[in-house]
Amino acid sequence: xxxxxxxxxxxxxxxxxxxxxxxxxxxxxxxxxxxxxxxxxxxxxxxxxxxxxxxxxxxxxxxxxxxxxxxxxxxxxxxxxxxxxxxxxxxxxxxxxxxxxxxxxxxxxxxxxxxxxxxxxxxxxxxxxxxxxxxxxxxxxxxxxxxxxxxxxxxxxxxxxxxxxxxxxxxxxxxxxxxxxxxxxxxxxxxxxxxxxxxxxxxxxxxxxxxxxxxxxxxxxxxxxxxxxxxxxxxxxxxxxxxxxxxxxxxxxxxxxxxxxxxxxxxxxxxxxxxxxxxxxxxxxxxxxxxxxxxxxxxxxxxxxxxxxxxxxxxxxxxxxxxxxxxxx
Amino acid sequence: xxxxxxxxxxxxxxxxxxxxxxxxxxxxxxxxxxxxxxxxxxxxxxxxxxxxxxxxxxxxxxxxxxxxxxxxxxxxxxxxxxxxxxxxxxxxxxxxxxxxxxxxxxxxxxxxxxxxxxxxxxxxxxxxxxxxxxxxxxxxxxxxxxxxxxxxxxxxxxxxxxxxxxxxxxxxxxxxxxxxxxxxxxxxxxxxxxxxxxxxxxxxxxxxxxxxxxxxxxxxxxxxxxxxxxxxxxxxxxxxxxxxxxxxxxxxxxxxxxxxxxxxxxxxxxxxxxxx
Numbered sequence: 001x002x003x004x005x006x007x008x009x010x011x012x013x014x015x016x017x018x019x020x021x022x023x024x025x026x027x028x029x030x031x032x033x034x035x036x037x038x039x040x041x042x043x044x045x046x047x048x049x050x051x052x053x054x055x056x057x058x059x060x061x062x063x064x065x066x067x068x069x070x071x072x073x074x075x076x077x078x079x080x081x082x083x084x085x086x087x088x089x090x091x092x093x094x095x096x097x098x099x100x101x102x103x104x105x106x107x108x109x110x111x112x113x114x115x116x117x118x119x120x121x122x123x124x125x126x127x128x129x130x131x132x133x134x135x136x137x138x139x140x141x142x143x144x145x146x147x148x149x150x151x152x153x154x155x156x157x158x159x160x161x162x163x164x165x166x167x168x169x170x171x172x173x174x175x176x177x178x179x180x181x182x183x184x185x186x187x188x189x190x191x192x193x194x195x196x197x198x199x200x201x202x203x204x205x206x207x208x209x210x211x212x213x214x215x216x217x218x219x220x221x222x223x224x225x226x227x228x229x230x231x232x233x234x235x236x237x238x239x240x241x242x243x244x245x246x247x248x249x250x251x252x253x254x255x256x257x258x259x260x261x262x263x264x265x266x267x268x269x270x271x272x273x274x275x276x277x278x279x280x281x282x283x284x285x286x287x288x289x290x291x292x293x294x295x296x297x298x299x300x301x302x303x304x305x306x307x308x309x310x311x312x313x314x315x316x317x318x319x320x321x322x323x324x325x326x327x328x329x
Numbered sequence: 330x331x332x333x334x335x336x337x338x339x340x341x342x343x344x345x346x347x348x349x350x351x352x353x354x355x356x357x358x359x360x361x362x363x364x365x366x367x368x369x370x371x372x373x374x375x376x377x378x379x380x381x382x383x384x385x386x387x388x389x390x391x392x393x394x395x396x397x398x399x400x401x402x403x404x405x406x407x408x409x410x411x412x413x414x415x416x417x418x419x420x421x422x423x424x425x426x427x428x429x430x431x432x433x434x435x436x437x438x439x440x441x442x443x444x445x446x447x448x449x450x451x452x453x454x455x456x457x458x459x460x461x462x463x464x465x466x467x468x469x470x471x472x473x474x475x476x477x478x479x480x481x482x483x484x485x486x487x488x489x490x491x492x493x494x495x496x497x498x499x500x501x502x503x504x505x506x507x508x509x510x511x512x513x514x515x516x517x518x519x520x521x522x523x524x525x526x527x528x529x530x531x532x533x534x535x536x537x538x539x540x541x542x543x544x545x546x547x548x549x550x551x552x553x554x555x556x557x558x559x560x561x562x563x564x565x566x567x568x569x570x571x572x573x574x575x576x577x578x579x580x581x582x583x584x585x586x587x588x589x590x591x592x593x594x595x596x597x598x599x600x601x602x603x604x605x
Binding site: 084120121122123125126130146149150151152153154168189207208209210211212214215217218248252319320 | 348
């Protein structure tokens with residue numbers, strides 16, 4: 001594929017602001033957050049070969065293994081809904097979302113909501129319907145909040161690494177006790193990979209910032225991912241890698257059968273582990289480096305529950321320039 | 330007829346679906362009422378909400394809890410002048426006139442020029458101040474200033490309308506329609522969407538039947554045959570009608586939100602209030 005300079009610049013102006021992405025290496029080196037965890041975060045890796053009813057039990061066991069105290073708590077499940085095309089693997093599969101809903105209810109959560117604010121398409125309910133959410137999740141519309149159109153409150157971004165100083169955020173998410181990111185395992189043409197952290201872009205209300213949420217692009221994509229992640233300290237993630245997306249993700253890629261679910265409370269650890277499964281060097285993904293520091297992203301930094309990375313590793317096809325930049329050895 | 334009053338909030342505005350009042354659905358419900366049947370009490374309450382939420386800088390925020398004027402200002406300008414008031418309208422237009430995509434700032438153009446980029450970056454409108462211009466806010470900005478020009482106001486606005494159209498022509502997707510505004514990324518073509526194709530065609534009403542317009546109409550018709558959202562269908566009907574293209578068969582899609590219902594009512598009316 002030949003990418004001309006004009007196209008890249010055109011794309012930048014179309015909201016992706018590559019000039020700022022390009023400067024992220026310097027910025028990340030200067031401003032990275034490196035929390036001293038003092039322990040090894042646990043990440044669950046479980047084989048799940050297909051979207052069958054087994055997924056319900058698998059997801060329940062994964063959540064239960066992490067011994068989250070969710071009894072009486074308010075949970076928000078945040079899937080990744082992007083496009084209408086039902087023949088691709090763009091969106092988080094509704095069965096994974098419903099399985100998570102059932103798991104948290106079974107573990108005693110007082111309230112479990114499903115919420116999403118798609119970045120390009122405005123008809124969120126139609127999008128959810130086309131993605132199979134209405135037919136899979138009973139009373140879906142009663143459980144669902146369109147985060148693009150929710151009530152909002154302004155929050156300062158603490159110690160920002162992006163150019164964001166403050167953000168309007170949806171009250172549904174601000175009011176919850178645990179935010180559960182349910183992304184699709186996908187490559188991403190601007191960020192390298194889109195997983196649990198990048199999925200949180202969908203929290204930013206389109207009703208305020210528009211479709212797409214272009215203020216985040218100008219503020220620096222990897223830096224904004226980190227800043228939004230830090231706004232929500234109580235998170236859990238379950239990554240839908242049963243069928244992921246490789247190539248020109250997050251929209252125009254092709255389905256990738258990777259047959260895996262990955263979960264954990266340390267979302268950075270979950271994303272770094274997913275990168276390894278995808279054959280991507282986590283140390284070369286800017287937002288992971290900024291969030292945790294290059295030295296803290298090694299496989300040995302995390303405690304794996306279930307399968308090893310090697311047992312489920314399924315290298316994802318990458319497009320240029322990512323193919324050269326992030327492919328793991 | 331849609332029962333707008335039953336969906337109306339106590340403050341006079343309308344929510345997209347449920348919850349607090351937002352400027353966009355409120356403006357579209359009022360526009361729908363102007364070409365269908367006005368429920369006088371409901372209409373006045375809606376106007377009162379809009380009048381009370383205009384910001385000191387002349388713009389409107391998306392909803393009262395947001396302290397920033399944004400693209401929705403264009404929607405208030407599309408209402409009949411006598412409803413919002415001439416002075417309010419004038420201040421709103423002045424605010425809108427000052428908004429462009431960040432990429433058309435001199436500093437950004439200079440940066441691009443230094444990088445060897447000779448693109449023009451015509452002035453469109455952003456969703457949010459300080460961000461790039463995109464197809465929907467630019468289309469609504471064009472419609473707002475066309476409306477003001479029809480009222481005989483500042484002729485200089487014609488230039489903004491022309492630049493906005495130039496922006497849209499530059500963002501046409503390879504398939505002939507429009508998406509949100511990113512028609513090509515990393516060497517790959519983006520697909521167009523029904524709703525953005527419809528809204529861009531509406532904004533380009535009156536444009537000569539160029540090859541771009543012909544292809545967009547063809548793409549719009551294909552979208553209409555496949556589209557399953559009330560929002561997309563409504564905008565496509567408006568966009569095709571704006572170019573004199575009859576829409577014989579309308580696929581069914583039930584409105585899910587108040588905004589859907591308002592857009593459907595507008596698209597079904599004999600005259601489009603956005604083009605009056």
